[in-house]
Amino acid sequence: MLFLCTSVLQAQTKKGDVLIKNGTVITITDGTLENTDVLVRNGKIDRIGKNLKAPNGVEEVDATGKFVMPGIIDAHSHIAGTSINEGTSQVTAEVSMEDVVDPLDVGIYRALAGGVTSIHLMHGSANVIGGQNETLKLRWGSTNPEDLRFEGAPRTIKFALGENPTRGGRSRGIQPQSRMGVEAMLRNTFNDAIKYRDAWNAYRSNKSSRKVAPEYSLRMETMVDILEGEVLVHCHSYRADEIYMLMKVFSDFGIEKLTFQHANEAYKVAPELAEFGASASVFSDWWAYKLEVYYSTAYNAAILTENGVTTSINSDSGELIRHLFHEAAKTQKYGDLSDNEALALITLNPAKQLGIDNRVGSLEKGKDADIAIFDNHPLSIYAVPQMTFVDGVKYFDIENDAADQRIYIDPESTVEDVQILYSNDHDRCMEGANVVNFTDLFNNK
Amino acid sequence: MKKFISILSVLVLLPLFAVAQNDGGIVRADNSKFALTNAKIYTVTNGVIENGTIIINNGIIEAVGADINIPGDAQVIDYSGQEIYPGMIDSGTRLGLSEIGSISEANDFREFGEITPNMQALTAVNPNSVAIPVTRVSGVTSALTMPAGGPLPGTAATISLFGYTPDQMFAGSKGVVMNFPSTAQRGWRRRTPEQIEKAREKAQETINDAFDKAELYAKIKESDDARYYPEMEALAKVVNGEVLLYIEVNSAKDILSALEWIEDRGYENVVLTGVAEGWRVAEEIAEAGLPVITGPVLSTPTRGSDAYDTAYKNPGLMQKAGIKVALRTMDTENSRNLPYNAGFAATYGMGREEALKAITINAAEIMGVGDQLGSIEVGKKANIFVSTGDPFQTSTKILDVFIDGYKIPMTSRHTELYDEFLNRTPGVNKNPTKVDG
Numbered sequence: 001m002l003f004l005c006t007s008v009l010q011a012q013t014k015k016g017d018v019l020i021k022n023g024t025v026i027t028i029t030d031g032t033l034e035n036t037d038v039l040v041r042n043g044k045i046d047r048i049g050k051n052l053k054a055p056n057g058v059e060e061v062d063a064t065g066k067f068v069m070p071g072i073i074d075a076h077s078h079i080a081g082t083s084i085n086e087g088t089s090q091v092t093a094e095v096s097m098e099d100v101v102d103p104l105d106v107g108i109y110r111a112l113a114g115g116v117t118s119i120h121l122m123h124g125s126a127n128v129i130g131g132q133n134e135t136l137k138l139r140w141g142s143t144n145p146e147d148l149r150f151e152g153a154p155r156t157i158k159f160a161l162g163e164n165p166t167r168g169g170r171s172r173g174i175q176p177q178s179r180m181g182v183e184a185m186l187r188n189t190f191n192d193a194i195k196y197r198d199a200w201n202a203y204r205s206n207k208s209s210r211k212v213a214p215e216y217s218l219r220m221e222t223m224v225d226i227l228e229g230e231v232l233v234h235c236h237s238y239r240a241d242e243i244y245m246l247m248k249v250f251s252d253f254g255i256e257k258l259t260f261q262h263a264n265e266a267y268k269v270a271p272e273l274a275e276f277g278a279s280a281s282v283f284s285d286w287w288a289y290k291l292e293v294y295y296s297t298a299y300n301a302a303i304l305t306e307n308g309v310t311t312s313i314n315s316d317s318g319e320l321i322r323h324l325f326h327e328a329a330k331t332q333k334y335g336d337l338s339d340n341e342a343l344a345l346i347t348l349n350p351a352k353q354l355g356i357d358n359r360v361g362s363l364e365k366g367k368d369a370d371i372a373i374f375d376n377h378p379l380s381i382y383a384v385p386q387m388t389f390v391d392g393v394k395y396f397d398i399e400n401d402a403a404d405q406r407i408y409i410d411p412e413s414t415v416e417d418v419q420i421l422y423s424n425d426h427d428r429c430m431e432g433a434n435v436v437n438f439t440d441l442f443n444n445k
Numbered sequence: 446m447k448k449f450i451s452i453l454s455v456l457v458l459l460p461l462f463a464v465a466q467n468d469g470g471i472v473r474a475d476n477s478k479f480a481l482t483n484a485k486i487y488t489v490t491n492g493v494i495e496n497g498t499i500i501i502n503n504g505i506i507e508a509v510g511a512d513i514n515i516p517g518d519a520q521v522i523d524y525s526g527q528e529i530y531p532g533m534i535d536s537g538t539r540l541g542l543s544e545i546g547s548i549s550e551a552n553d554f555r556e557f558g559e560i561t562p563n564m565q566a567l568t569a570v571n572p573n574s575v576a577i578p579v580t581r582v583s584g585v586t587s588a589l590t591m592p593a594g595g596p597l598p599g600t601a602a603t604i605s606l607f608g609y610t611p612d613q614m615f616a617g618s619k620g621v622v623m624n625f626p627s628t629a630q631r632g633w634r635r636r637t638p639e640q641i642e643k644a645r646e647k648a649q650e651t652i653n654d655a656f657d658k659a660e661l662y663a664k665i666k667e668s669d670d671a672r673y674y675p676e677m678e679a680l681a682k683v684v685n686g687e688v689l690l691y692i693e694v695n696s697a698k699d700i701l702s703a704l705e706w707i708e709d710r711g712y713e714n715v716v717l718t719g720v721a722e723g724w725r726v727a728e729e730i731a732e733a734g735l736p737v738i739t740g741p742v743l744s745t746p747t748r749g750s751d752a753y754d755t756a757y758k759n760p761g762l763m764q765k766a767g768i769k770v771a772l773r774t775m776d777t778e779n780s781r782n783l784p785y786n787a788g789f790a791a792t793y794g795m796g797r798e799e800a801l802k803a804i805t806i807n808a809a810e811i812m813g814v815g816d817q818l819g820s821i822e823v824g825k826k827a828n829i830f831v832s833t834g835d836p837f838q839t840s841t842k843i844l845d846v847f848i849d850g851y852k853i854p855m856t857s858r859h860t861e862l863y864d865e866f867l868n869r870t871p872g873v874n875k876n877p878t879k880v881d882g
Binding site for chain 1: 863
């Protein structure tokens with residue numbers, strides 16, 4: 001019975017075979033190769049070279065004059081999630097985004113149309129220790145959420161510092177209401193986790209038959225997994241002081257892997273980030289939508305890169321995710337990054353931050369065939385994504401792009417709703433944070 | 446090699462930042478007589494001049510062409526290999542009105558009340574808003590800054606992004622903003638069709654009632670018995686065609702209703718703004734002869750079923766239907782992304798030339814200041830920028846900006862923080878241990 005369940009859940013996702021001919025291949029790790037072919041067999045990159053022959057039955061794609069790059073990876077996304085925040089407590093390490101994956105969100109297709117192949121579906125930022133995130137591959141068209149899981153990707157969890165969790169604390173009259181309280185809550189929770197681990201270790205090593213087991217807590221189990229490096233922390237943060245604080249807390253508890261999300265002021269503590277080995281996943285240019293991002297600079301990604309910090313550019317937006325290649329290009333205006341450095345911000349670097357760089361993030365033999373093809377250099381404003389492959393399977397082709405995305409049109413249905421959103425509608429991390437009364441939070445925007 | 450390139454780029458940029466740093470001194474805008482020479486000049490209205498010269502005097506473009514005599518008292522700046530364009534105009538922002546989005550005390554674009562057309566955006570423009578230098582160093586030199594709120598939230602103003610008082614910044618155009626009753630969803634909270642229809646009817650009644658009164662007021666306001674109504678005073682100017690009426694309307698159905706309303710009322714000087722679904726009813730808009738301000742171009746489609754690129758294509762589809770189109774970011778702090786909004790519009794059907802017009806001459810003409818702004822022509826205000834190349838291209842750098850003839854310091858909070866923190870001193874160790882020999 002157990003075997004049956006597992007085999008149903010682990011249904012094989014589709015793997016493709018394709019030969020992409022004669023493109024400019026941007027490998028990220030091994031330079032940019034002109035007039036080069038990429039052969040994909042069974043979802044993996046089999047060969048990169050010149051004048052490759054398509055094996056029997058393998059489809060050829062002519063990429064003459066086109067640019068072939070690794071599929072874009074968004075290290076901070078909320079598309080394909082039916083809910084974002086579990087805000088009932090300031091610590092909700094027990095919940096996971098894996099339970100709320102929506103494979104039917106049209107945002108997935110729109111992201112594919114922007115060359116994106118993987119996303120980090122993140123919990124929101126309403127609480128200090130939020131829920132676990134889920135790394136996905138955009139296998140559009142399946143109705144089974146399991147099919148979108150990036151099998152083998154490390155577990156990750158969302159933390160949040162600063163205005164969002166303290167605002168929640170203030171509106172409910174609980175800790176934390178300040179950055180002091182945020183630090184205290186983190187240290188207290190980690191100390192509780194150590195006690196929990198010690199209690200279970202003592203129980204397990206006790207040979208007595210009359211022993212009583214400690215109370216089981218999925219929340220504390222997850223905290224212990226963080227302490228042991230099995231769950232990677234991605235922390236919503238903005239100001240340099242809170243970024244510095246978390247590095248000190250993690251040093252004290254011996255936690256080595258840490259990615260700061262947003263991190264608008266990371267540039268101020270770039271040397272400290274480099275020394276710790278922490279990485280940063282930032283916006284290209286968002287700022288001033290709240291006090292803690294008022295002292296921002298669009299040169300953030302470039303300063304971090306020049307200081308040796310592994311940096312990515314993310315979207316946190318169903319709109320921005322469609323043109324991350326353009327967002328990466330802004331680092332050439334703001335800080336003169338090279339083409340390869342700029343493109344690494346949306347490919348190899350986010351892959352490193354998610355612990356999936358052995359699988360994706362560059363075009364290399366043996367890596368997953370997650371590939372985007374553009375008609376112009378992807379850092380050009382005139383670049384239009386042409387095709388997007390995940391595991392060698394084509395999920396977007398501009399030639400077959402339908403003007404109407406409805407799968408089934410009901411002739412009786414009324415015309416669907418029109419939704420007007422402006423780019424100013426920032427900070428989707430707080431979406432659905434009802435428990436902190438978001439009417440009050442957002443009516444001043 | 447990469448290291449070499451980055452060192453090289455630092456060296457290349459050094460002179461620019463060195464001017465800005467000036468040992469912590471204040472860099473002031475310079476209003477000399479200027480001769481900008483040897484540049485490729487995109488006039489927008491009279492083609493491209495290779496190796497051209499522009500003479501700026503007293504805030505005005507005094508001469509432009511390939512063969513221009515350079516006055517002896519002019520400060521000559523050689524822009525060999527660079528390109529010059531008219532300053533970009535963002536036709537919809539909250540620049541000067543909003544400093545920090547989430548803090549209500551830092552936002553002055555929303556007044557209490559339903560009918561407040563007399564509220565002047567220009568009054569609340571903060572000339573020292575941190576977002577203004579951030580915007581102008583990217584080549585955006587003018588912006589329409591707009592109030593928001595109920596059906597008639599106030600009067601928008603076109604401003605120059607340089608000046609120390611609102612009057613110094615005023616660029617000569619005002620318009621009353623009207624939010625046409627909307628049947629679209631807005632934000633995360635969904636409304637039922639019944640709620641939408643009820644709200645629409647109420648808003649329509651409010652608007653009709655206000656304009657009925659305004660039409661009457663316009664007729665009787667000169668009589669001795671007429672009381673002074675500030676709201677009606679503002680709307681009477683719309684009724685008489687003295688100021689623009691910006692009608693914000695987005696869904697196809699609402700746009701058609703708005704066209705009908707405008708025809709019934711017979712108002713002149715009307716501009717449609719937003720117009721997110723304009724492509725669906727482009728022929729009707731063109732037939733009505735109304736200009737359009739649309740954007741942000743970098744938007745998601747208005748309907749879940751729409752093709753992923755409908756918002757990118759919208760400006761081009763409207764322009765091809767014969768509508769005069771200008772673009773906006775509807776942003777504040779990132780109004781600097783106007784050229785990228787235009788770049789996406791260009792890529793997705795509008796073409797580079799028309800997209801450039803949409804952020805220069807079309808914007809100026811729609812706002813009624815086409816004789817002063819929007820192109821490089823003799824007699825126009827000297828609002829121009831100098832770039833390393835195509836301003837739509839993301840990697841292009843803006844080298845210099847002139848607004849009303851002033852050469853603007855090319856610094857902003859973003860460049861200053863870059864200068865301070867690229868190689869922070871001290872680094873990790875404040876007092877590194879010294880090893881004595």
